[in-house]
Every structure is written in structure tokens, then in C-alpha cells.
Amino acid sequence: MTDGEVIPSDIAVAVKTARSRLGRLAAPLVYLSTIGSTNDAAASLATEGAVVVAGLQTAGRGRRGREWFSPPSSGLYVSVVLAPGRASDPMRATTLLTLAAGVAIADGLAASAGLAVDLKWPNDVYVSGRKLAGILAEASRDIVVLGYGINLQLTAYPPELCDRVTSIEAERGSTVDRASVLVETLAALQHRYDDLLEGRFDAILDAWRRRAPSAVGARVSWTDASGPRSGLTAGIDDGGVLLVATDGGVARIVGGELDWS
Ligand code: BTN
DSSP states (O other): OOOOBOOOHHHHHHHHHTHHHHTTTTSSEEEEEEESOHHHHHHHHOOTTOEEEEEEESSOBOGGGOBOOOOTTTEEEEEEEEOGGGSSSHHHHHHHHHHHHHHHHHHHHHHHHOOOOEEETTTEEEETTEEEEEEEEEEETTEEEEEEEEEOSOOOOOTTTTTTBOOHHHHHSSOOOHHHHHHHHHHHHHHHHHHHHTTOHHHHHHHHHHTOGGGEEEEEEEEETTEEEEEEEEEEOTTOOEEEEETTEEEEEOSSOOEEO
């Protein structure tokens, strides 16, 4: 991996000030002004608690092989190395990690930017129907790299994204210091990671359900082996599986592409 650089002073000061709330996270903290993907840099560190922050990504990736637009300054690009396999219930902690991450990013955005965001299953972060942040969890041997990108400032998005994304600046009408967004999201993640490790799964599920209005009563469509299907969301079960009421009964969605209308 590229060696870490000197950590910009805004981030160094904010992390130092928040140290007691970050637990095992951000030890070490690596800053890279340019990297392909912070998820790859974090995977190569493979140390629980390691955090990689980049100024820009040249090959930022999203879920399902999509690109994550990662220009300089206007976004926060972060990856965290976690080890849900050492939880009291490793299987369930690993399964619910992605929902826990969504809750943490929502909590961190509320604390740093005063924004009330909606989560869309499993963990897309929306405000007023536009995507503000995305989360990508990638397992590698005994660790999981949890990467998140948050749109901080208005920028020249590619045309295909323009009417589908938003930023903290667009929603508030003013910018928020990136270091504050970083430490508040990390502090919230540390809190939810402890919930996972110590088996407080109901706290995560309850928090996720409160922030995900579209998990009940929204029309969704998807394609499976039997062809195109659609129905109304009917909540998540205790394993984080999305339930959808269809004409043929309740479908259980564990992953894959959903269209929301
Ligand atoms: C999605 O919504 O599709 C997930 C987007 C995840 C983007 C972040 S930015 C930091 C980390 N590095 C990456 O290459 N991707 C994640």
C-alpha cells in the first residue's frame, strides 16, 4: 500500500479531541491525498480499527460494481477495518454489520450536520429522495472493510447523477467541516460496532427500522430466476432480510438489485 502521508491538521486535531469516543477506531489512522480505493488500502492494512481517509479516489467503487464518483474536496472517502468474527455471535454480527453501518452514518450525520436522513434497505443514505452517502462492506479473510462515501459539497456531478444525488451543503445551505463529519461518523460507528460485538442486535434493528420509512409500504420491483416481480415492502426480519408482500406471498430479499418507485 502507498505509505500514509502527514494527516491534515483539521483531521488530526478533530481525531485527537474525539479520541475517547473512537474506542479502537482510527488506530491507526492513515491519510492518502490520492488513492484508487480506500477499501483496497484498508484491506492491505488488515488491522482491526484501522481507518483510511482519502482526499480523492481514482477508482472509488460502489455496490454492484458501480463507480463511486470521488472528486477532491467535495466528498469524504473513508474505510474502516472491522472484525465482526470476534463477536459473541459472529454470524449474526457479520450479517447485521451492513445495517449497523447505515445507522451509524445516519447518527453521525445528525450529530455533525444536523441532518435527518432516511435509510433505504440495506444501507443507502437519502435525504429528500436523493442519495447523500453510500456504504460498501467487503469481506476479506477474517476482516470486513467498511467503506463509506459522503457527499459534502455541491460539485459538478456527471449528468447521470445530477438529479439523483445530494450533498450536505445542498441540504443545509452551508458546508460542514469534513473533520467533524469524519469523527462523528466514526464515533457512531464505534458505538454500533460495540453493539454488534456484544450482541445488542435489537438496538441496531430498532434504530434501523426507525430511520427506514421505505422499509414498509413502498413499491419495489426486481427480477429473479422466475422473471420480473414486484410488491410492497413489509419490514425487515431479525436477520436484516427485507420482506416484500407480493401477490404470491411474502418474498424474502437478501441482496441484489431492487427498483424503488
Ligand atoms: C454505494 O452506495 O454503492 C456504496 C458506495 C461506497 C463508496 C465508498 S467511498 C470510500 C470507500 N472506497 C470505495 O472505493 N468505496 C467506498
